[in-house]
Amino acid sequence: MTERRVIAHVLRRLTPGPTAADIDLGVARGLDATVRQVLAPVPPPALPQLGPAAEAALPKGATKEAKQQARQQMAAQVAEATWWWISRLVTTGSSGAEKLTFFWHGHWATSVQKVRSAGLMLAQQQAFRRYGTGASGPLVRAMLRDPALIIWLDGQRNTRKAPNENLAREVMELFTLGVGNYSEDDVKAAAKVLTGWQVDRSAGTARLVAGRHDTAPVSLLGATGVFGVDEFADLLVRHPAHVPFLASRVWARYGSGDPVPAELSAILPAGDPAPESTGTDGNVVAMLRALAVHEAFPATAGHLVKQPIEWVVGAVRQLAVPDLAKARKPVLAALHALGQVPFRPPSVGGWPAGQAWLTTAAAQARLRSGQALVALAPDTVQKVAQAPAGERLDAVARLLAVDGWTDRTAAVLKPVAAAPPRLLALALATPEYTVH
Amino acid sequence: MDVITRRRFLLASGVAGGGLLAAGGTAYALRDILATAGDRDPAARTLVLVTLYGGNDGLNTVIPYADPAYATARPALAYDAGAVLKLDDEVGLNPALTGLHRLFGEKKLAVVRGVGYPRPDRSHFRSMDIWQTGRPDRPENTGWLGRWLDAAGGDPRLAVSFEPVLPPLLAGATSAGATVPGGSVRLPKDVSTAQLTALGAAAPGEPVAQGRAAACFADLTRVQDLMHDVADTEDDSADATATGGSSQSLESQLALVAKCVQAGAATRVYSVSLGGFDLHADEKQAQENQLAKLDKPLAAFAERMAAHDVVIAVYSEFGRRVHANASDGTDHGTASDVLLLGSGVRGGLHGEPPSLTDLDQGDLKFKIDFRDVYATLLADVLGSDPARTLNGWTGRLDGVLA
Numbered sequence: 001m002t003e004r005r006v007i008a009h010v011l012r013r014l015t016p017g018p019t020a021a022d023i024d025l026g027v028a029r030g031l032d033a034t035v036r037q038v039l040a041p042v043p044p045p046a047l048p049q050l051g052p053a054a055e056a057a058l059p060k061g062a063t064k065e066a067k068q069q070a071r072q073q074m075a076a077q078v079a080e081a082t083w084w085w086i087s088r089l090v091t092t093g094s095s096g097a098e099k100l101t102f103f104w105h106g107h108w109a110t111s112v113q114k115v116r117s118a119g120l121m122l123a124q125q126q127a128f129r130r131y132g133t134g135a136s137g138p139l140v141r142a143m144l145r146d147p148a149l150i151i152w153l154d155g156q157r158n159t160r161k162a163p164n165e166n167l168a169r170e171v172m173e174l175f176t177l178g179v180g181n182y183s184e185d186d187v188k189a190a191a192k193v194l195t196g197w198q199v200d201r202s203a204g205t206a207r208l209v210a211g212r213h214d215t216a217p218v219s220l221l222g223a224t225g226v227f228g229v230d231e232f233a234d235l236l237v238r239h240p241a242h243v244p245f246l247a248s249r250v251w252a253r254y255g256s257g258d259p260v261p262a263e264l265s266a267i268l269p270a271g272d273p274a275p276e277s278t279g280t281d282g283n284v285v286a287m288l289r290a291l292a293v294h295e296a297f298p299a300t301a302g303h304l305v306k307q308p309i310e311w312v313v314g315a316v317r318q319l320a321v322p323d324l325a326k327a328r329k330p331v332l333a334a335l336h337a338l339g340q341v342p343f344r345p346p347s348v349g350g351w352p353a354g355q356a357w358l359t360t361a362a363a364q365a366r367l368r369s370g371q372a373l374v375a376l377a378p379d380t381v382q383k384v385a386q387a388p389a390g391e392r393l394d395a396v397a398r399l400l401a402v403d404g405w406t407d408r409t410a411a412v413l414k415p416v417a418a419a420p421p422r423l424l425a426l427a428l429a430t431p432e433y434t435v436h
Numbered sequence: 437m438d439v440i441t442r443r444r445f446l447l448a449s450g451v452a453g454g455g456l457l458a459a460g461g462t463a464y465a466l467r468d469i470l471a472t473a474g475d476r477d478p479a480a481r482t483l484v485l486v487t488l489y490g491g492n493d494g495l496n497t498v499i500p501y502a503d504p505a506y507a508t509a510r511p512a513l514a515y516d517a518g519a520v521l522k523l524d525d526e527v528g529l530n531p532a533l534t535g536l537h538r539l540f541g542e543k544k545l546a547v548v549r550g551v552g553y554p555r556p557d558r559s560h561f562r563s564m565d566i567w568q569t570g571r572p573d574r575p576e577n578t579g580w581l582g583r584w585l586d587a588a589g590g591d592p593r594l595a596v597s598f599e600p601v602l603p604p605l606l607a608g609a610t611s612a613g614a615t616v617p618g619g620s621v622r623l624p625k626d627v628s629t630a631q632l633t634a635l636g637a638a639a640p641g642e643p644v645a646q647g648r649a650a651a652c653f654a655d656l657t658r659v660q661d662l663m664h665d666v667a668d669t670e671d672d673s674a675d676a677t678a679t680g681g682s683s684q685s686l687e688s689q690l691a692l693v694a695k696c697v698q699a700g701a702a703t704r705v706y707s708v709s710l711g712g713f714d715l716h717a718d719e720k721q722a723q724e725n726q727l728a729k730l731d732k733p734l735a736a737f738a739e740r741m742a743a744h745d746v747v748i749a750v751y752s753e754f755g756r757r758v759h760a761n762a763s764d765g766t767d768h769g770t771a772s773d774v775l776l777l778g779s780g781v782r783g784g785l786h787g788e789p790p791s792l793t794d795l796d797q798g799d800l801k802f803k804i805d806f807r808d809v810y811a812t813l814l815a816d817v818l819g820s821d822p823a824r825t826l827n828g829w830t831g832r833l834d835g836v837l838a
Contacts, residue, residue, distance in 0.1 A: 154763060157717045162762030166716045169559070169768070179559050184797055187558075257645065302643030349561060355648055359602055359615040363652040368624045406639035408650070412631050422626050430635065431642070431649035 001298045003027060005403055007034060009301045010292045012436040013254050014038050014096040016089045017314020018401050035292045039285050042097040044129040047122050048084045050077040055116060056201035077118035082342050083328055085125070086335075089313045090324060097129070100284070102309060103253055104128035105342070108143055108175055109350035110152045112343040119204055120148040121343050136246060136282030140176060140233040147199040147206045153348065155197050155206075160214040163191035170348050172236070178248070181241035182221060189218035193227045243269045243282045250287050256303035257354040263296050301403070302435050305357045308338035310436070312369065315428055318400050319377035326376055334369035338362055363429065370428035374421050384420040392417045396427045405432055476702050481745040481779060481817045484693055484706045485581070486686075486734065487568075487603065487752070490714030491560060493723055494755035494772030494800075495792075497533070498547055502526045505792035510760035513720050523547070523785060532727040535735025536775070543783030544738065545775065546836050550790040551809060552771030552802025556754065560714070560768070564753035568605040570810055570826055580810055581705050582608030583825045584818060588704070592655055595705040596696070598689045603707050613707070614655055632657050686710045687733035694740050704818060713752060717763035738777045747817045747837070749809070750775040757798055771802035774809050780816070780838040808833050 001009075007026040011018035015038060018026075026034040054070040062070075089098045105128060112121050124146050131139035143149055150156055153167035168190035172182045182190075196213030199206045208229075217226050221235045236242060247269040251260050260268060271286025272293070291297055306314070312334045321327045335341050339362075340351055374381065380399070387395040393413050397404055405413060409430045416422040427433060496513060499520045500506045507514040520528025521537040529537050539545040553572040557563045566572045570580035578586075582605065585595045590611030597603055597615050606613030623632075636654030638647050689708040696703055710730055715722050730750070738748060755772030771790055790800035808831040811822035816837045822829060 154716045154765075157761075157763030157765070159762050162760075164716055164761050164763050164765070165767045173559055173561070179557075179562055184558065302646050305645050305649065347560075354645065355607075356602065358645075358648050358652050360652055360656045361615055363649075363656050364623065367627050371624050371626070406642055408637050408639040409635065412634045426627070426631070431639075431646045431653075434649040435643060435646045 001301075003031070005301075006031060006298050008401055008403065009298055009436075010035060011038065012314075012401060013304070014099065014288065014292060016093045016099045016102075016310055017317050018094070019318050019320070020398050020401065022094050023401060031293060035289055038094075038096045039289055039292075040095070041133050041285075042092070042095055042129075044126055045088065047126060048080060050080055050118050050122075053077075053117050053119055053201060053204075074116060074118070078112050078121070078343065081118040081122055083332075085342050086309075086313065086331060087324055089309070090316050093313060093317050096288070097133075099310075100132060100288075101125060101128045102342070103250075103284070104132045104139075106253070106345060106350040107249055108146075108149060109345035109348050110148050111345055111347075115148045115151050117148070117201065117204075118343075120151070120201075123204055124148040133285045134281075134283055135237075136176075136242070136284070137233060137237045140237055141230050143175070144171070144194070144229045144233055145197065145206050147201075147204060150197050150199050150206050155194060156199050158191060158195050158197070159212040160192075160195050163188070163195055163214070165191045167191075168194055174349060176236040176245065177239055177241045178245040181239065181245070185219070186221055189220040190232060192216065192218050193220065193232045194229065197229075237282060246282045246284065247287055250284055250291070252353055253307075254288060254304075255291060255297075256300040257305075258303060261296055261299075264291065264294060267291075267294065304436055305354050306434060306436050307351065307353075308335055308340035308357065308362075309342065311338070311366070311434070312373075314401070315370070315373050319373055319380050319424070321373065321376045322379065323376070327373065330369060330372035330376070333372070334365060337365035337369065358434070366429040366434065367425070370425040371421075373428070374425045377424075381420045381424060384424060389417055392420065392423060396423060399424075400427055400433055402427075402430075402432050405430070476700060479745070480704065480819070481747055482697055482704055482706070483813055483817045484690075484708065484737075484746060484748045484778075485605070486730075486748060486750040487605075487707065487709040488713050488730070488750065489564070489709060489711040490752070491563075491754045491756055491768055492713040492726075492752035492772065493715065493719065493766055494752075494769075495758065496720070496723055497530050497727065498523070498549075498773045499528050499530060500526060500789060500792065501528050503792055505758075509758045509792065510766070512764050513760045513766070527785070527789070530724065530727050532724040533731045535731045536777075539735060539738060539777060540783060544781065545777050545783050546781050547785050548774040548776065548804060548809060548833065548836060549785060549787040550771045550800065550803035551751070551774045551806050552754075552800070552804075553806055554802075556770035556796070556799065556802070558754065558768040558770070558799075560753060563768075565604070567751065567753050567806060568603065570807060577607075578609045579603070579605035579607045580825055581605050581707070582612060584608075584705070584814060584820055585613060586610050587820060587824060588818075591658075591702075593658060593702055595707070596703045597707040598684055598692045603709065606705075606707055613705070614658070629657055685733075686729060690733050690737040694737060697741060697744050697746060715756075715765050716761065716767060717765040719760075719765040734777075741778060745779045747776065747778040747781060747813065749813060750777075751806070751809075755800060758792055758795060758800065759798060770796065770799040772800075774806070776809075776836060782836055782838060786833070786836050804833070805831055807831060812837055 004027050008023050011022055011026055054073045058066060058070055092098055110124060115121060127142045127146060131142050153170055154164045155167040158164040165187050169187045173179050192214045196209050197206050198209050215226055217224060220227060221239060223235060267290050268287055271283055272290035312331050316327055345351055384392055384395055393405060393410060409432055413423060413426060416426060499515050501515060501517045501520045502525060519531055521531060521533060522528040523540055536545055553566060568579050569576040581595055586608040588594055592612060592614035595606050595613030597606055597613055602612060602615050632653045636650055638650060686708060693706045712726050751774045752772060754769050756766035756769040761767055788803050790803055807826050807829045811826055811829055811831060812833040814820050814822040814825055
């Protein structure tokens with residue numbers, strides 16, 4: 001595989017969709033420097049000012065009209081926050097930082113449909129940025145007291161009198177350990193440890209209410225005692241199943257739908273230890289760095305189906321849509337049709353992966369959305385048109401960061417090469433562009 | 437988590453990852469498939485499988501109102517004898533299930549009591565995985581109806597889901613069912629069927645995921661033909677319900693099933709679903725709302741299908757804990773009832789209900805293995821050998837399906 005193909009593959013996986021210029025720069029820098037650059041920490045951005053959460057501030061006995069107005073305001077704030085995030089994925093897409101934030105969002109999958117607050121969703125997202133680039137302990141600690149997650153999994157319904165197991169179970173099953181690495185007794189014990197947390201929606205904070213908290217000692221994951229939320233987090237991240245579990249989630253989103261090959265299973269959980277990781281602390285950035293520079297990684301090219309967010313953000317970046325605001329409607333329509341709207345994962349399990357995105361319905365949606373997006377990028381269409389007819393397929397492959405077309409696809413694209421808008425739109429729906 | 441859907445189960449389940457891969461590139465000659473579409477055996481029955489995602493509370497669906505242990509275990513959630521729609525002196529239906537109650541009175545609804553599997557798993561993922569793969573003993577990467585489809589020849593048109601994401605139960609080892617959201621194919625202008633057919637061909641040496649992406653286009657051309665056939669036989673506006681990939685209400689899914697059945701489509705299995713049953717808090721009213729979303733369209737569908745050989749089966753991945761939690765909800769449980777309706781179904785209560793006091797870690801002990809239900813549906817509705825699809829399983833339900 002050529003150096004350019006390796007760099008293109010790495011950038012397709014680590015970022016939300018590289019442009020030809022990103023790949024050119026990567027080739028000039030070389031693989032190691034590119035990977036470091038792309039995974040370098042980025043300061044958390046200033047969050048958009050959405051205004052107060054009117055729903056939380058409603059007095060008891062508010063009128064129907066007031067409630068409706070508050071609901072509408074909430075929906076508008078959620079729409080603003082969603083578009084702000086998608087725009088950020090587009091504009092900062094040369095870096096891998098926001099894709100990693102999206103990874104964590106899909107991992108600790110929380111939906112605004114139940115949280116009903118754009119502010120709490122953005123606060124959770126900011127915690128992913130702040131704690132998601134280092135050892136996993138601080139992130140687990142932050143999440144166990146995250147207001148959005150607590151609301152999402154009924155944490156504030158969990159009291160000493162009779163615990164609600166929802167948050168305790170999902171934390172172990174989906175977020176830290178994986179099925180089979182804890183018992184039903186651990187679920188019940190963890191639920192007790194997590195009793196008593198209450199969310200103040202107006203302030204956007206969570207606090208422990210002593211009267212609702214169960215202080216009885218429990219046996220939890222092999223330890224016995226009275227545990228607080230931080231001790232529970234520590235038990236989770238020190239559990240032998242934790243780092244391999246995280247590594248498997250990283251592999252599923254960044255590596256392949258197939259099992260980890262032997263030469264990578266050894267290095268992935270440990271990650272690339274230098275400089276800020278000890279090698280066993282669940283540092284996902286270190287895992288990604290080790291994965292991206294490994295000689296076995298290029299063989300995974302084409303193994304992953306692009307998530308809808310990757311497909312659409314990549315397309316907007318590569319088409320260089322000049323007026324991003326105009327893309328808001330078609331981008332959201334594409335994400336709705338393909339089934340991946342940010343802040344709205346279908347469940348606590350997050351979005352599906354791989355083949356689940358490959359349906360007859362999704363194929364239609366890509367055909368339609370491709371046309372809508374190309375229509376917003378006349379300059380890019382013009383650039384393709386300037387290439388001689390015989391070179392347009394290559395020009396489009398370069399533009400869309402595709403390594404090349406199979407004979408099958410080339411035979412479909414060639415007849416439309418005379419019509420650059422159709423060529424580009426069809427290229428966005430091809431099997432080659434659908435995977436990465 | 438009140439927005440649980442089938443998609444949540446795809447992530448942890450190996451089904452979507454492994455099972456579909458082999459399907460890529462096995463494009464059938466279109467004319468061969470079309471030639472069989474009109475050849476439907478007039479005696480062939482159709483199965484409509486209704487999946488309730490999130491774990492429906494079975495004890496507040498078919499309610500043991502006369503058992504004192506019921507109200508004791510969940511005082512704030514319990515229905516009393518006056519509130520339930522009585523089936524007999526022991527049990528009654530949730531007050532939201534008026535349509536199903538009417539069908540029960542007409543001996544058209546069978547309630548199979550206490551269905552589950554050994555060593556129950558209380559994870560949504562694992563339990564739904566077990567129900568959809570039909571294998572409680574070890575991880576499996578094909579769905580039970582996907583394996584039936586493999587054996588039935590693998591034409592995706594035989595097993596259809598009107599949802600944007602393929603449910604794992606329809607993923608076989610060498611084939612997969614078709615997803616048809618909205619029941620219509622909407623191609624943008626400038627895209628021709630010839631282009632789709634060409635893109636649908638396998639390319640030598642391409643990655644399997646890319647091959648499957650290509651195969652989607654081949655599936656699309658087949659589905660397009662199927663829907664044209666249906667549209668030709670009944671002048672109705674399926675397109676008006678097209679939602680462009682967003683998830684459909686149960687009512688609109690069942691309306692599309694009815695339309696295909698009445699048009700004589702070759703499809704033998706339809707998968708439809710309703711989510712939102714994971715009610716850890718403030719359950720009572722929320723579950724009634726959910727059950728109303730099930731009852732009205734299901735009863736109407738059953739009545740519309742009376743003249744056709746259609747069997748409907750309704751299940752969820754588990755029931756819920758016998759005792760309520762402090763949030764007036766229930767946590768994840770185990771065994772629950774399966775509902776059967778339609779052609780040849782013998783109405784009534786079938787089997788023994790699990791005890792409310794002899795429990796397994798606070799949960800009901802199952803009485804009937806779910807594979808007995810599947811085996812009966814495979815043999816009596818789909819006319820196939822259950823042992824082949826269910827890894828040698830030989831159990832059956834007696835006296836429920838004629």
